[in-house]
Amino acid sequence: MRTERTICLFSLLYLLVVFQACSVIEEVDEIKAPDWQPALALPLATAEVQLSEVIDQLETQGSLYEDAEGFLGLHFDGGAYRVTAENMIRFADITGPMPDTSISIPLPYDGLEKMRLKSGTLAYSFSSAYLGDMELVLRIDNAFKDGVSFRKVIPFTSPASLSGSLDLSGYELQFIKPTLEVAYEAILLIDGSRQRLYDLVLEFKGLQYDYLQGEFEPYEFELPADTFELNIFEQLPQANIAFEQLSLDFHIRNAFGLPIGIFADQLNVLTHRQGSMQLQAPALEAGITLNYPSLEAVGTTAQTHISLNEQNTNLSGILAASPYQVQYGLRAASYPDGPAGPGFITDTSSFEVSMSADLPLYARFSGFSLQDTVTIDPAQLDMVESASVKLSAENGLPIDVQAQLYLLDEEGRLSDSLFSPQAQILLGAEVDAQGAVVAAKEQSVLLELNAEKFAALKASRAVAFEFRFASTGAGSQAVKINKYYQLKAKLGVLINQ
DSSP: OHHHHHHHTHHHHGGGGGOSEEEOOSOOSOOOOTTOOOSEEEEEEEEEEEHHHHHTTSOOSSEEEEOTTOBEEEEEEEEEEEEESTTTSOOOOEEEEOSSSEEEEEOSOTTEEEEEEEEEEEEEEEEEEEEEEEEEEEEEEEEEETTEEEEEEEEEEEEEEEEEEEEOTTOEEEOSSSEEEEEEEEEETTTTEEEOOTTOEEEEEEEEEEEEEEOOOOOEEOOOOEEEEOOOOTTGGGSEEEESOOEEEEEEEEOOBSOEEEEEEEEEEEETTTEEEEOOOHHHHHOEEOOOOOGGGTTOOEEEEEEEOTTTSSHHHHHTTOEEEEEEEEEEEEOTTSOOSOEEEETTOEEEEEEEEEEESEEEEEOEEEEEEEEOOGGGGTTOOEEEEEEEEEEOSSEEEEEEEEEEOTTSOEEEESSSSOEEEEOOOEEOTTSOEEEOEEEEEEEEEOHHHHHHHHTOSEEEEEEEEEETTTTTSOEEOBTTOEEEEEEEEEEEO
8 A cells, every 4th residue: 555655645745845854754733624534644744944955956157145144145256357557658769869968858748756667778879089998978867776876887999889778677767857867978088078979869768667656647448348147047037036136246456556437338237028228327327436555555456346236226127127137338547536646557557347246035026936747657546536635834934835736648738737726835934024034824734636636637647746936925025035944844644545
């Protein structure tokens, strides 16, 4: 008889697939029905399940997190891109004839205070018709290394035509005005007299900085458009779900020592129900100035977090349409509010933009379902006329559960269903206005298969199971999911032979 009982009631025992840990028990709540004439009354199983164990098994690209009170959510991380100072300030080679023994060679950028060179050379060429040993002394009066200004002595014997180059690496140029203060002396050693070199030409080549300080010209950075995937559950398109909260967060690490404003040029969200929707974020569209390191914090980064949520955007309406992708294009510009005093740029200055999302599991939902099909052997049902199952439960989950079992013929076609309408197996726990469970729902449900339904079952070759889930109130209430919420249930069976 054990095999017959197992096969004929498999359709009802399938309920236990939603439970994570089942064990045989010795007694169940008393099962009574006035008109029953059972041959057997059996306790079958007890089960306990915490909701976090079920959520862990759902397919999602997000990672599950919990807050201090155990409420669950999904965290999504997107890609990142990095914007450097490579094209912000570049110095072309500068060539200057020396019509006098000292000149000021202008630089193409106003507002510079300091420039530390990591590479560069000073090339020179000249000819001399004087007779005797000479020295050419070249100076850059506003270039310093270790506190000493640039001064190089080039000995030669005149008459001569000479050219060469001098290394400028490691020198710091200090500016009162944006010029290179260059001077030379051509000394005839025999008497110490100063001479003029009328065809002396100097060229500053390959100037590369590792530090710039000053107030720079406004600059607009080129930022790439990007997308952010927000795939929640694989079955979401078929379900009716409306989340209450979503936070889309931009994380920006800024190593530029000057004000940079970030602006939203494009914010679109693709949704399952309404296609493309525009995300309206007035503050980001108007521009948000990034935090940046001070002159005393060169080499560090400052972080800015920009959060878009239902309080400062139109995300509430977008959430109701089931979003799955965010398309965004940002723009960045220095000095968004005008001059701001001295700042700095280094050769490694950059800012990095990344995006993440936090989706609290706080939603109203219906239409989620689990389905499976199992073949049966009608010969094993011959000794059973009817059966009933009693489910006693303390449901601490804010989830209603309905069940239906469909009978299929040899061709896999639908021939009948066992319940009309779908059987309401469990009612969700009571929740407060914030969607948190305030009281578990204690309930007992009797599911009965009469002789007529058993006859239909015996004529079938397979059973298709469907369990449908909704938030408390048949999907009308938004509920929060907590790791500590649990369901306790006992299952017993009565068999008429």
